[in-house]
Amino acid sequence: MDRTRVKICGITRPEDALAAAQAGADAIGLVFYPASARAVTIPQASAICHVLPPFVTVVGLMVNPEAEMVRKHLEALPLDLLQFHGDESAGFCNSFGHPWIKAVRVRDAGVVAQAEEAYHGASGILADAYDPDQYGGTGRTFNWGWLPERPSRPLILAGGLNAGNVGDAVRRVRPWAVDVSGGVEDAPGIKNAALIQNFIREVIQNHETD
Ligand SMILES: O=C(O)c1ccccc1N[C@@H]1O[C@H](COP(=O)(O)O)[C@@H](O)[C@H]1O
Numbered sequence: 001m002d003r004t005r006v007k008i009c010g011i012t013r014p015e016d017a018l019a020a021a022q023a024g025a026d027a028i029g030l031v032f033y034p035a036s037a038r039a040v041t042i043p044q045a046s047a048i049c050h051v052l053p054p055f056v057t058v059v060g061l062m063v064n065p066e067a068e069m070v071r072k073h074l075e076a077l078p079l080d081l082l083q084f085h086g087d088e089s090a091g092f093c094n095s096f097g098h099p100w101i102k103a104v105r106v107r108d109a110g111v112v113a114q115a116e117e118a119y120h121g122a123s124g125i126l127a128d129a130y131d132p133d134q135y136g137g138t139g140r141t142f143n144w145g146w147l148p149e150r151p152s153r154p155l156i157l158a159g160g161l162n163a164g165n166v167g168d169a170v171r172r173v174r175p176w177a178v179d180v181s182g183g184v185e186d187a188p189g190i191k192n193a194a195l196i197q198n199f200i201r202e203v204i205q206n207h208e209t210d
Pocket residue numbers: 009010029031033036037038061063085128135136137138139140158159160161179180181182183
């Protein structure tokens with residue numbers, strides 16, 4: 001059955017990872033970007049991965065990391081997928097021999113199509129809001145009309161999603177997946193189980209009404 005996948009990003013606590021899994025999330029995201037309020041260390045990430053039931057994808061989010069940092073995290077943790085959320089080149093993203101997605105900040109109608117061309121090895125393109133001062137986690141939406149109607153590879157929609165707008169997003173954009181961080185939180189890095197459940201329920205209901 002066709003459905004919209006859900007990633008809950010910026011998990012910092014084992015109990016939040018469990019809440020996401022129990023609510024039906026397909027993936028969780030761990031932020032390895034020291035400047036983020038949601039950043040986790042390798043020991044914290046390890047504790048989160050330890051409680052996670054099988055068949056939930058673990059995504060490691062990095063912003064302009066050194067190659068050595070990427071290797072260190074891949075060696076230490078069971079990361080299924082890397083999410084490059086900065087200005088990384090395609091060559092850099094491909095150099096680890098590990099599946100990855102590329103996040104782009106959408107400021108006009110050409111951005112996602114250009115990324116599809118430029119980032120050939122990516123498993124998918126994540127479209128996030130543009131902010132000149134922040135790489136992500138802005139809590140802001142963007143003009144979904146700037147997204148291609150028929151993306152050439154899986155499109156992950158992010159940026160300011162929450163239970164109140166994700167249904168509309170699913171109906172209008174029909175993305176492969178949606179990604180949320182701030183919209184299911186009480187405070188940065190502190191998830192709210194009820195908000196996660198509401199978010200996933202909205203995704204399912206609105207996909208089904210298509
Ligand atoms: O969450 C962060 O702090 C963060 C920092 C740097 C890059 C990306 C970050 N988060 C990702 O941004 C998108 C949108 O987040 P939000 O739902 O608008 O809060 C999502 O992929 C976050 O994981």
